[in-house]
Amino acid sequence: MAQLIQQGAEAKVFALDFYGRPAIAKERFAKTYRHPTLDKKLTSRRVVQEARCLFRCQQAGIDAPAVYHIDDVRNTIYMEHIQGRTVKRALVDGEGDTALAEQLAIKIGKALAALHRIQIIHGDLTTSNLYLRESTDSLVLIDFGLSYHSNLIEDKAVDLYVLERAFLSTHPNSEATFDGIVRAYVKQAQDGKQVLAKLEDVRLRGRKRSMVG
Ligand SMILES: Nc1ncnc2c1ncn2[C@@H]1O[C@H](COP(=O)(O)OP(=O)(O)OP(=O)(O)O)[C@@H](O)[C@H]1O
CATH class of the missing domain: 3.30.200.20 (Phosphorylase Kinase; domain 1)
Incomplete structure (x- = not known):
């Protein structure tokens, strides 16, 4: 059924x-x-x-x-059907566990670098769309409903920005964890440094927009 x-x-x-x-x-x-x-x-x-x-x-x-x-x-x-729990649940349950948060950040950064390397933009990155497999603890990306093909630095940066917004609003005081994601991403990604520079631009635009209202 x-x-x-x-x-x-x-x-x-x-x-x-x-x-x-x-x-x-x-x-x-x-x-x-x-x-x-x-x-x-x-x-x-x-x-x-x-x-x-x-x-x-x-x-x-x-x-x-x-x-x-x-x-x-x-x-x-x-x-x-992925058997496991979401990264959201893992972070909420493990609040204060910095070693766990660091480990997760590395896994997320690596997975996103790999995704962008094959020129896929996820489009809806949140900690509910990232799972951890029960059997292997592997990080699983789900919900590709808004995903598309692109190799543009801008699209990759926006993908990270969407995750950043979701991350910081769902998990208070998680700036260090998000920094860890970006660090792991830059290490592994094809154009990591350029994406990071673009991410700064996108953040600035976002801030300006929220000031204007
Ligand atoms: N392969 C999967 N394994 C485990 N759980 C899943 C899987 N696919 C979806 N889910 C669960 O169902 C929920 C909704 O799925 P999904 O996010 O793909 O749909 P949606 O957000 O309604 O669709 P879309 O964003 O494409 O319009 C997810 O948040 C997750 O909890």
Whole structure:
């Protein structure tokens, strides 16, 4: 029996058994305010894009849910249900444990550098979209619903900035941990220094925007 675990604005997420394996089915549904033909096209394009990003991660050895099946009629991706906990939970449960936070920061920075190396921008990085596998403690990236292909420094910097905003608002006093992520990222990334310089620009823009209101 499929169990609904999330009803979002664009997708329903179910937990179910897929031929004996714990799986997630992510079904994108129509948006009533869009023209039906256009909507069908956009919805199926997003499904394909999400699945493609998952495949590319798999090929590159980046830990992300394995894709089991794509139902292009029902716009549903069946994928591996990651057994573990979110980085959000790990940080909340381990509050004050600086060694744990440092270790996580290195894993996150490395994973994002690897992702950007294959020219994928995640688009929705939060500590809820980062999992830790129970069995191996490996860092797993999930929710590629807003992901896309790009090798632009700006896009990579914005990806990090989105995570920074999510990080600092979800985990108070986590500046040092985020710095650790950036340090690990710069060490491993293809254009780490340029992305870091751009990140400073993006932050400045963000600050100006929030001053203007
Ligand atoms: N492969 C997975 N393994 C474990 N949990 C998952 C997996 N995929 C999704 N989830 C859980 O379901 C929640 C919602 O999934 P997801 O973030 O992919 O959908 P969404 O945010 O509704 O979609 P989108 O951002 O693409 O519109 C996640 O936060 C996570 O808790």
